[in-house]
Amino acid sequence: KTLVLKTCLDEGIPGPEHFEIRESPWPNIGDGVIVRLLTVSADPYMRYRIRSDGDYKPGEPMLGLVAGKILESNLSDWKAGDLFGSELPFTEIQSVPAWKAKTFRRLTGLISEDQISFGVGVLGMPGSTAYGGLVDILQPKEGETIWVSGAAGAVGSTVGMMAKQVFNCIVIGSAGGPEKCQIVKEQFGFDHCIDYKMCRSTKDLVKSLRHVAPAGIDMYFENVGGMHFEAAMQCLRPKGRVAICGVISDYNKSKMSPNKIYVSNMIYTEQTVQGFHCLPWLQGERGQFLEDMALWLSEGKVQVRETVFDGLDSFGSAFRALFEGGNIGKVVINLSPK
Ligand code: NDP
Numbered sequence: 001k002t003l004v005l006k007t008c009l010d011e012g013i014p015g016p017e018h019f020e021i022r023e024s025p026w027p028n029i030g031d032g033v034i035v036r037l038l039t040v041s042a043d044p045y046m047r048y049r050i051r052s053d054g055d056y057k058p059g060e061p062m063l064g065l066v067a068g069k070i071l072e073s074n075l076s077d078w079k080a081g082d083l084f085g086s087e088l089p090f091t092e093i094q095s096v097p098a099w100k101a102k103t104f105r106r107l108t109g110l111i112s113e114d115q116i117s118f119g120v121g122v123l124g125m126p127g128s129t130a131y132g133g134l135v136d137i138l139q140p141k142e143g144e145t146i147w148v149s150g151a152a153g154a155v156g157s158t159v160g161m162m163a164k165q166v167f168n169c170i171v172i173g174s175a176g177g178p179e180k181c182q183i184v185k186e187q188f189g190f191d192h193c194i195d196y197k198m199c200r201s202t203k204d205l206v207k208s209l210r211h212v213a214p215a216g217i218d219m220y221f222e223n224v225g226g227m228h229f230e231a232a233m234q235c236l237r238p239k240g241r242v243a244i245c246g247v248i249s250d251y252n253k254s255k256m257s258p259n260k261i262y263v264s265n266m267i268y269t270e271q272t273v274q275g276f277h278c279l280p281w282l283q284g285e286r287g288q289f290l291e292d293m294a295l296w297l298s299e300g301k302v303q304v305r306e307t308v309f310d311g312l313d314s315f316g317s318a319f320r321a322l323f324e325g326g327n328i329g330k331v332v333i334n335l336s337p338k
Contacts, residue, residue, distance in 0.1 A: 001021050001022070001023060001024060001091070001092050001312050002021070002022050002023075002024045002061045002089065002090060002091040002092075002312075003019055003020075003021060003040075003061065003062045003090040003091075003312045003313075003315050004019065004020055004021075004022055004058075004059060004060060004061050004062065005018065005019060005050060005056045005057065005058050005059070005060060005062055006018055006019055006020045006058060006059075007058055008050055008051060008052040008054065008056075008058060009050055009051070010051050010052055010254055011252065011253065011254040012252055013252055013320055013323045013324065014047065014050060014316070014319050014320060014323070015316050015317065015319070015320040016313075016315075016316030016317055016320070017316065018050060018316060019062070019315055019316045019319075021312055021313050024091050024092075024093075024094070026093065027093065027094050027095035028095060029072055029074060029095050030074075030095050030097055030098075031074055031097060031098045032073075032074060032075060032095060032096045032097045032098040032099075032100065032101045033070050033071075033072065033073045033074065033075060033078055033095070033096050033101045034070075034071045034072040034073075034093065034094070034095050034096075035068045035069065035070055035071060035084070035088075035093070035094060035095075035096055036068050036069050036071050036092065036093050036335075037066045037067075037068040037088070037090070037091070037092055037093075037094075037335055038067055038068045038069055038113070038116045038117075038334070038335055039066065039067045039068070039116050039117045039119065039120050039332050039333065039334055039335065040064060040065070040066050040090050040120070040312070040315065040332075040333045040335065041064055041065040041066065041120035041121075041124070041125070041330075041331070041332060041333070042064075042309075042315060042318040042319040042321075042322060042331045042332075042333060043064065043065065043125065043126075043322075043331075044246060044248050044251060044322055044323075045246075046062075046064060046319065047251040047252065047322075047323070048251070061089035061090055061091060062089065062090040062315070063087065063088070063089050063090070064087065064088075064090060065085070065086075065087055065120045065124055065125055066085070066086060066087070066088050066090070066120065067083070067084065067085045067086075067107065067116045067117065067118075067119030067120050067124070068083070068084060068086075068116070069081065069082070069083055069084075069113065069116075070082045070084065071093070074098070075098055075101055075102075077102075078101055078104070081108075082106070082108045083106075083107040083108045083111070083113060083116060083119070084104035084105060084106060084107055084108075084119075085104065085105040085107055085119035085120065085123070085124050086100075086103065086104045086105065088100075090312060090315070092312065092335055105119070105124075105282075105284075105290070107119045107123065110123060110290065110294050111123065117306060117308070117330070117332040117334060118297075118304060120330070120332060121154055121304060121306065121329075121330035121332060122154075122158060122293060122297060122302060122304050122330070123290060123293060123294065123297075124282070125278050125282055126153075126154035126155045126158060126330055127158055127289065127293050128278040128281040128282035128289045128293075129155050129245060129277075129278040129281075130155050130156075130158035130159040130162060131158075131162070131281055131287065131289045131292065131293060132276060132278055132280065132281035132286065132287060132289070133155075133159065133221055133243040133245050133276055134159050134162055134163060134167075134221065134243070135162075135287060135292075136281075136286065136287055137241070137243040137274050137276050138219045138221065138241050138243050139241070140163055140167040140169050140218075140219060141167070141169075141218075142167060142168040142169070143168065143169070143170070144169050144170070144218040144219060145169065145170040145171075145172065145213050145215075145216070145217045145218050145219070146159075146160075146163050146169050146170070146171055146172065146217065146218065146219040146220070146221065147172045147173075147174070147209065147213070147217045147219070147220050147221070147232060147235075148160045148163070148171065148172070148173050148174075148190075148220075148221040148223070149173075149174050149196075149220075149221070149222060149223045149224040149228045149232075150174075150175070150223030150224050150246075150248065151173025151174055151175045151180075151184045151188070151190060151193060152173070152175040152176075152180040152181075152183060152184050152188075152327075152328050152329070153175075153223065153327065153328075153329070153330075154327075154329055154330035154331070155223060155245060155246075156173065156175075156221070156223050157184070157188045157305065157328075157329055158302060159221050160173055160184070160188050160189070160190045161188050161189060161301065161302045161303065162296065162301070162302060164189050164190065164191070165189065165296070165301035165302070166296060166301055169219075170191050170213075171189075171190045171191050171192075172190065172191065172192045172193070172194065172209070172212055172213055172217070173185075173188070173190040173192070173193040173194070174193065174194040174195075174196045174205075174224075174228065175193060175194075175195065175196070176195070176196060176197045176325045177195060177197055177325070178195055180193075180195075180325075180328060181193035181194070181195050183305075183328055187303070187305060188303070188305075191212075192212040192213075194208045194209065194212070196224075196227075196228065199227070201227070202227045202230040202231050202234070205227055205228065205230075205231040206231045206234050206235060209231055209232075209235050210235065213235065215237070216235045216236065216237040216240075217232065217235050217236060217237065217240065218236075218237055218239075218240055218241070219240065219241050219242070219243070220232035220236060220240070220241075220242045220243070221243050221245060222242060222243065222244045222245055222246070222247070223245050223246050223247075223248060224246075224247065224248055224249050225246075225247025225248065225249045225250050226247070226249045226250065227249075228249070229247075233265070236269075236271055237269075238269040238270060238271070239269070239270050239271065240269070240271045240272075241271065241272045241273075241274070242271070242272070242273040242274070243274060243275075243276060244273060244274065244275040244276070245276070248322075248323070251323065252323055304329065304330070305328055305329030305330075306329050306330050306331075306332050307321065307326070307327035307328055307329060307330070307331050307332070308332055308333075308334055309321075309331070309332070309333045309334070310333070310334055310336070311333070311334075311335065311336070312333065312335060314333055315333055318331050318332075318333050319331075
């Protein structure tokens with residue numbers, strides 16, 4: 001089976017009606033490998049790509065982050081049974097040419113087949129995003145205060161756990177609704193969590209933030225944008241740092257709204273705002289993402305929480321959950337049989 005894009009969407013929330021399943025023939029191995037996908041990932045960046053001016057075209061297979069197992073191999077460095085992570089079309093069983101198979105991330109030895117979904121989560125793009133943004137961009141120091149928006153999600157929860165357990169920071173999260181805020185504090189170990197849905201304006205959000213961080217914040221990890229960014233800039237201390245990871249509150253709008261940057265304040269307070277993307281860490285070109293994260297996982301400093309959907313045809317519902325707040329931790333789509 002292959003998941004294909006049925007129709008593009010410029011404005012509004014995507015769902016199952018935008019995708020469909022097609023049958024695919026058994027592939028020929030060629031010079032590389034035949035793989036079975038065990039997990040595919042629904043991620044916010046895919047929202048840009050299903051716009052009419054995006055990369056995905058109707059009728060073509062969806063392409064995204066996956067984790068799976070080698071079924072047959074013509075390559076010396078990959079053998080049947082090996083586990084890998086990669087970016088591939090969402091076709092359950094497919095051949096992959098040698099040049100592409102050489103870019104696979106090896107997951108064998110790091111996780112068991114039962115944990116294969118970690119390959120699109122904590123040991124995949126969201127994990128590398130959290131790692132790069134916190135460790136290398138924000139460079140936390142013990143005792144500093146960090147605010148993480150989107151705190152119940154895949155990236156945000158991992159940032160908060162690392163900031164608390166590895167760097168001994170004071171960690172404030174924000175998430176939508178009391179149930180999520182409770183999980184952010186009790187399961188992910190944040191010191192505080194603000195229910196942003198109770199805040200009708202930037203002023204309300206600033207008030208909530210000042211209540212838990214009267215002296216302000218040293219770092220802000222941006223996942224949401226809009227009102228969250230404005231509130232962070234009003235509470236950022238001198239020498240404060242902001243990592244711009246994503247602005248999900250903008251993704252379903254027909255035009256992206258520009259964020260206001262408080263430039264003059266930034267000059268005199270020597271603050272740093274930096275955008276970044278995960279690829280240098282995910283591809284192993286910067287830092288030691290896989291080694292460090294696998295260690296912190298085994299030590300229990302970082303824990304995994306997932307919202308699991310079953311089967312390729314549940315992709316649309318999984319994707320919609322990201323924009324309706326229907327997930328806690330990483331959204332994964334498990335494909336059977338394992
Ligand atoms: P999440 O697991 O955090 O899922 C998305 C969450 O965003 C939802 O559960 C919801 O939580 C929240 N959300 C959705 N719409 C809104 C809105 N309008 N206002 C406020 N919150 C909203 O997703 P990820 O962890 O995968 O991604 C988090 C961010 O990181 C995204 O902005 C994404 O684009 C970015 N990203 C950036 C990368 C990079 O390389 N720079 C790589 C990967 C992700 P709630 O119920 O709390 O509202």
